[in-house]
Amino acid sequence: PIYSMANFGELVLVIGDHHIPSRSNVIPEKFRRMLVPNKMQHVICTGNLGSREQYDELRQLAPNVHVVSGDCDEMVGGTNDMPQMPPTRVVQIGEFRIGVIHGHQVLPWGDHMALAGIRRKLNVDILVSGHTHQNEVVEHDGCFHINPGSVTGAFSPTQTKLVPSFILLAVQGSTVVCYVYELINDNLEVSKTEFTKKDISSSLSSY
Amino acid sequence: TVNPSENHSSASFDDPLSTSNDSAWSKFFEDDELRDTIKLDL
Numbered sequence: 206p207i208y209s210m211a212n213f214g215e216l217v218l219v220i221g222d223h224h225i226p227s228r229s230n231v232i233p234e235k236f237r238r239m240l241v242p243n244k245m246q247h248v249i250c251t252g253n254l255g256s257r258e259q260y261d262e263l264r265q266l267a268p269n270v271h272v273v274s275g276d277c278d279e280m281v282g283g284t285n286d287m288p289q290m291p292p293t294r295v296v297q298i299g300e301f302r303i304g305v306i307h308g309h310q311v312l313p314w315g316d317h318m319a320l321a322g323i324r325r326k327l328n329v330d331i332l333v334s335g336h337t338h339q340n341e342v343v344e345h346d347g348c349f350h351i352n353p354g355s356v357t358g359a360f361s362p363t364q365t366k367l368v369p370s371f372i373l374l375a376v377q378g379s380t381v382v383c384y385v386y387e388l389i390n391d392n393l394e395v396s397k398t399e400f401t402k403k404d405i406s407s408s409l410s411s412y
Numbered sequence: 413t414v415n416p417s418e419n420h421s422s423a424s425f426d427d428p429l430s431t432s433n434d435s436a437w438s439k440f441f442e443d444d445e446l447r448d449t450i451k452l453d454l
């Protein structure tokens with residue numbers, strides 16, 4: 206039992222695009238202090254971890270780890286002892302079906318109409334994707350598209366402003382609270398959005 | 413469209429990953445080595 210976390214419900218870390226060691230050396234220290242074992246019940250990872258060590262670290266954080274393959278994972282496949290990951294996953298947490306895809310397959314990258322097509326195909330309430338290195342929490346047709354960004358703020362050819370970020374979901378039945386953690390000029394910024402599955406558009410609220 | 417880019421200080425709400433107000437009990441439950449040491453002492 207996770208006594209200190211009990212009132213938040215099931216905690217789901219949403220993280221990805223580490224690119225360690227190819228584009229970054231480590232996860233920022235301020236993030237590492239928060240990402241410790243026995244807090245989260247699930248980890249959802251959008252891929253492009255970069256090395257087997259990063260995968261093993263995720264497995265230390267939570268009993269349930271759901272990783273998809275990124276474009277760079279495919280390029281290094283077999284050379285860094287990374288287990289092969291599927292391109293998409295669907296996870297049921299609370300009353301939410303959550304789909305996961307890296308995002309390089311979705312053209313144009315990060316486009317919400319294109320993401321909605323994947324979301325409908327997977328028949329999920331929440332679609333998690335990465336690849337753009339830009340975090341987002343967006344309502345679309347009464348469902349949600351979530352992108353944790355890059356936890357290391359790794360280089361991306363499409364971004365001029367690189368901000369390390371990840372997301373935490375606190376799921377309680379049909380309600381989910383979404384926390385976005387960003388390091389802006391090495392200062393931790395946290396934002397929070399809450400939504401429910403039933404009557405999702407009218408119950409949406411930001412704090 | 414909702415985008416929580418309007419950042420707010422986590423001081424205005426409970427943050428599940430906050431490291432600033434960890435209680436002794438939460439440290440106890442998160443620290444396997446400490447927990448095992450106390451068990452041995454008992």
